[in-house]
Amino acid sequence: MTELNITGAASACKSPVEWGELPWAQMKKQVFRLQMRIAKAEREGRRGKVKALSLILTTSFAAKCLAVKRVTSSTGAKTSGVDHVTWRTERQKEKAIPTLKRNGYKPSPLKRIYIPKKNGKRRPLSIPTMKDRGMQALHLLALEPIVEEWADPNAYGFRRKRSTQDAIEQCHIALGKKTSAQFVLEGDIRDCFGQISHDWLLENIPMDVKILKKFLKAGFMENNKLTRITEKGTPQGSIISPALTVMTLSGLEKALRPTKRRKTEREKINVIAYADDFIVTGATTQILENIVKPKLEDFLKVRGLELSKEKTKITHISEGYNFLGFNMKKYRNGKVLTKPAKSNIQSFKKELKCLIRQGDALPTVKLVHALNQKITGWTNYYKSVVSSKIFSKIDSYVVHALLKWGLKRHARHGKRWIVRQYFTKYKGDNWRFFAKEKYGKIVYLKRPTDTKIRRHIKIRGLANPFHPEYKKYFETREMMRKNNCLTYTKVNLLG
Numbered sequence: 001m002t003e004l005n006i007t008g009a010a011s012a013c014k015s016p017v018e019w020g021e022l023p024w025a026q027m028k029k030q031v032f033r034l035q036m037r038i039a040k041a042e043r044e045g046r047r048g049k050v051k052a053l054s055l056i057l058t059t060s061f062a063a064k065c066l067a068v069k070r071v072t073s074s075t076g077a078k079t080s081g082v083d084h085v086t087w088r089t090e091r092q093k094e095k096a097i098p099t100l101k102r103n104g105y106k107p108s109p110l111k112r113i114y115i116p117k118k119n120g121k122r123r124p125l126s127i128p129t130m131k132d133r134g135m136q137a138l139h140l141l142a143l144e145p146i147v148e149e150w151a152d153p154n155a156y157g158f159r160r161k162r163s164t165q166d167a168i169e170q171c172h173i174a175l176g177k178k179t180s181a182q183f184v185l186e187g188d189i190r191d192c193f194g195q196i197s198h199d200w201l202l203e204n205i206p207m208d209v210k211i212l213k214k215f216l217k218a219g220f221m222e223n224n225k226l227t228r229i230t231e232k233g234t235p236q237g238s239i240i241s242p243a244l245t246v247m248t249l250s251g252l253e254k255a256l257r258p259t260k261r262r263k264t265e266r267e268k269i270n271v272i273a274y275a276d277d278f279i280v281t282g283a284t285t286q287i288l289e290n291i292v293k294p295k296l297e298d299f300l301k302v303r304g305l306e307l308s309k310e311k312t313k314i315t316h317i318s319e320g321y322n323f324l325g326f327n328m329k330k331y332r333n334g335k336v337l338t339k340p341a342k343s344n345i346q347s348f349k350k351e352l353k354c355l356i357r358q359g360d361a362l363p364t365v366k367l368v369h370a371l372n373q374k375i376t377g378w379t380n381y382y383k384s385v386v387s388s389k390i391f392s393k394i395d396s397y398v399v400h401a402l403l404k405w406g407l408k409r410h411a412r413h414g415k416r417w418i419v420r421q422y423f424t425k426y427k428g429d430n431w432r433f434f435a436k437e438k439y440g441k442i443v444y445l446k447r448p449t450d451t452k453i454r455r456h457i458k459i460r461g462l463a464n465p466f467h468p469e470y471k472k473y474f475e476t477r478e479m480m481r482k483n484n485c486l487t488y489t490k491v492n493l494l495g
Contacts (some may be wrong), residue, residue: 017065017097019090024069027062031141039145039466042206050206054142056089057297058208059234064100067137068093071130071239081129082221084109100134107132107214110235112222116345124194126220126235136215136240143207147243147464149231152253153461157275158242160465161474164324167274168338169458171328174270174281175317176336181281184321185288188311192276193241194233196248197304201234205247208374232304247277248303255299256280256292267291279323288314326385338385345390348378349397356401360409364422364435365443371398372446379448391448391454398447402433404429 009451032056039050057063071077072087080086087093110126117123128136144160151159156167175181198216202209214237219228234241253271258264268283269292280296284287293307300306315321317336320329327341355374359367375398379391407417413421426432426444433445459477461471 005445010021012253017094018458019094022065023068027065030062031057031060031066032182034063035141035145035469036466038142039149039464042146042149043467047206050146054207057142058102058138061097062135063138063141064097066141067100067134068096070137071133075391076127079127080111081127081132082108082113083129085130085316087130096131096134096488099131102211103206105135105211105214107135108224108235109220109228110218110220112220117342126234128218128235132215132218133239135211135239136238139207139211140240140243143205143240143243143247146206147246148464148466150247150250152250152271152273154253155246156275157273157277161463161477162459164274164326164381167272167324168328168385169325170270170272170461171279171458171459172336172338174272175328175330178334180336181283182317182330183268183282183285183288183372184317185280185282185317186311186313186315186323187280187296188308189305190308192305193236194243194380195305195345196233197230198230200303200348201248203242205244224379227402233456242275248271248305249276249278252278252296257297271441274324275443277324279321285314325381340387340390341384342384349394350399352394353401356405357407367439368433368435368443375446375448376451383453385453386453388449388453391451394448398445399431399433402445 015128032055038050038053041047041053050452067341068087072093078088087096108129108131110128110132113125113127115125116124148159152172154167156162156164156170175184198213199214202213217229219226219230220235221227234244247284252273256271257269258267266283267287268281269287270281272279272281278287280292282292297307314348317328317330320327322341322343325341325344326338327340328336330336351374352371355370356367359370362370379387382390402422403415403418406422407413407415410418410421422433422435423431424434426434428445432447435443438442460470462471462472465474
């Protein structure tokens, strides 16, 4: 068994490693302790100290183990890169740990594939090899505390302890009052991940420049054709790309908001961002068009980015706007309500319909489990907004779709027989779809209306998981999340 010494990594990696016996909790504490020190040095502006601590972290045995565990535990762990290698067995993971080293490291080209987008276009996805993923995960451990120090208070994407629900709650805070801003600039950056300037990243990102350059310039393989050097952008599909994107866009809020408090209150400029998706509020269209937009364009231009002229628009709150799959709109009674976006509702219905059609050849139990997983995920995403009526409509849609499924599956039987065979009474519900497993256990279909609507409590804007001041705050949030209390009580969280 390897002796855990976070500073004595070189000698530790030569010792035999038994994957199943590694003390993960201890190693997480060791790495987190170093991350706290990196964050402190960054706050104090001690760049030399940041560099030294980052080097200690990225050469430590504990960090290398955690990096290997991260890439082998992710959803894409079974997908290989251009070398067709995956780390599945414990022996392969053990051998991978000492290969994550700076000296002699040369990344392989990325495997380029394309995935369809909602608008019919295709998004390029670049898949690194397992070793390259491990190296990126290793250096990301040193970069994460710096990301938290750099990021804007109201930036919620790809950050620890933050979610889309936090961003939506901040939108409601900025727009929900009678005296709030009435106009919204819906920002869209054209191909953000693919256009970020490499020169800007290499000059500004505080990490090992040689390693960062190798990550950025790795090239890619597409249709058996090799592009040796990537000239710009951070590849979508790489573990470190989201962190680099957040750091690239950090400072946006400061650049757009006025420095004087009275001017801020008058212009009502607020920036809410989730990675490259963001909105900017303003008191008038003139403020957004003549003040905010030029500043925004200048900010992005330095980083090699530009706004999409087709998708960037200014909207009055009474017309409503879509953000992160939600629709926020001010109605005639003066209330601002947030609901699931219509396009997302339609796409979810299509997914359910497709899943039920595929269930023609599946056992009923498997269909119920598949639907439960899909419905649970979607309703949990929207349970913090005004969704009860929409949940009820989807509920009816699923029941009718399952009736059609039953009639198609049992063409010789009528509707009454289908109802008796597949529907039963359950907790006051007369139309509960069910199935029986092998040993007689009954599995019931989860209905969207089973999910209770509960308001989400937004995280504090300045809360930083790598700052000792917020240790108790995050412990309280985590405890309340586990007890399912984070959605309806504000005790000890907003003081």
